[in-house]
Amino acid sequence: MSRLDTHRGRVLLTGGAGYIGSHCCVALMQEGYQPVILDNFANARRDVPDRIALAANGPAPQVIEADIRDRTVMETVLAEGGFDAVMHFAGLKSVAESVAHPERYFDINLGGLTVLVAAMAATDTRRLIFSSSATVYDARATGGAISEDAPLGPASPYGHSKLLAEKVLLAQAEADPSWRVGILRYFNPAGAHGTGHIGEEPADPPDNLMPYIAQVASGRRARLQVFGDDYDTPDGTGVRDYIHVADLARGHVASLAALERDGRGHVVNLGTGRGQSVLEMRAAYARVSGREVSFEIRPRRPGDVAQCYCDATRARAVLGFEARHGIDEMCASSWSWTRRREGLA
Ligand SMILES: NC(=O)c1ccc[n+]([C@@H]2O[C@H](COP(=O)([O-])OP(=O)(O)OC[C@H]3O[C@@H](n4cnc5c(N)ncnc54)[C@H](O)[C@@H]3O)[C@@H](O)[C@H]2O)c1
Numbered sequence: 001m002s003r004l005d006t007h008r009g010r011v012l013l014t015g016g017a018g019y020i021g022s023h024c025c026v027a028l029m030q031e032g033y034q035p036v037i038l039d040n041f042a043n044a045r046r047d048v049p050d051r052i053a054l055a056a057n058g059p060a061p062q063v064i065e066a067d068i069r070d071r072t073v074m075e076t077v078l079a080e081g082g083f084d085a086v087m088h089f090a091g092l093k094s095v096a097e098s099v100a101h102p103e104r105y106f107d108i109n110l111g112g113l114t115v116l117v118a119a120m121a122a123t124d125t126r127r128l129i130f131s132s133s134a135t136v137y138d139a140r141a142t143g144g145a146i147s148e149d150a151p152l153g154p155a156s157p158y159g160h161s162k163l164l165a166e167k168v169l170l171a172q173a174e175a176d177p178s179w180r181v182g183i184l185r186y187f188n189p190a191g192a193h194g195t196g197h198i199g200e201e202p203a204d205p206p207d208n209l210m211p212y213i214a215q216v217a218s219g220r221r222a223r224l225q226v227f228g229d230d231y232d233t234p235d236g237t238g239v240r241d242y243i244h245v246a247d248l249a250r251g252h253v254a255s256l257a258a259l260e261r262d263g264r265g266h267v268v269n270l271g272t273g274r275g276q277s278v279l280e281m282r283a284a285y286a287r288v289s290g291r292e293v294s295f296e297i298r299p300r301r302p303g304d305v306a307q308c309y310c311d312a313t314r315a316r317a318v319l320g321f322e323a324r325h326g327i328d329e330m331c332a333s334s335w336s337w338t339r340r341r342e343g344l345a
Pocket of ligand 1: 014015016017018019020021038039040041042043044066067068069088089090091092093108112131132133134186187188189201208
């Protein structure tokens, strides 16, 4: 019997049609869970559930089209769904957009979360895994690897919305010890599913490095702009901790298992514990794709730091989690997704 035939818990995935949620959906299906997606499709294509089925080699997951800010709908979904846990991915994620439109970020990332928490409390659903972010840390105050105890200090409304959401969840868990909350602080998710069926739908222009490089490799953009080559790093360009989205998905399954097993919550970094520079990523992508990836050096951007990578010790200790994939696999999976998406040979 395959894991797809076994029946573990039912899990509601808010934002489950998005980049990270769709990969977690596949991972949960393959571990025998029954994921149900709730999404308003503000940033996801309608055919994602069918593509999840192809990636998982299983049935398409159930989908509920709804907005997390709709308290009545959320209560009904939770009251009728019989969910053992919620994974909360729904939200906005662009640092730049959050600077221009902070109200959107507080409305969805914070307001949406408080509606979800109230609906969960009203329906006795008390296990939650939350998509937080390394942007909650004060990266300037931290020289090397960032542990979960590093100083907090977001530099954008996006980061503030994530930190405030964490505080709401920690207060809820403190007020009612029957709550089990897993807060996962992602570093830089990258790559796509190995089948090439699901991946990231980047903004235009992309906010993140890998989709940008992918578009240069595919010919959609002329060259990569590298912001700053005079940082105190081995090649002068910014260093970040890129984690394969498939590893990130495994981290969520491990987080859920820990909540089921340990009877208490956790706040954990999800990264590899290693940093890669912009130019290293560019070179790896060019090598793996066999494409030219031209670049130009531009001035540093305000607010960027030289390096940001995680201390992955707690993820190992608490979740038994360790990232398995390196940057070549991130680049290769991103490239097969990009080729399929852009209709390239
Ligand atoms: N991708 C990253 O680099 C990154 C890094 C750290 C944290 N995160 C966080 O992880 C989560 C998932 O990120 P992602 O990269 O998968 O983003 P995504 O945009 O691909 O997925 C988010 C999903 O939420 C849905 N959504 C948005 N607003 C909604 C609403 N009001 N009601 C219902 N659904 C709604 C969107 O349609 C989309 O499918 C987000 O909370 C994000 O802030 C992402």
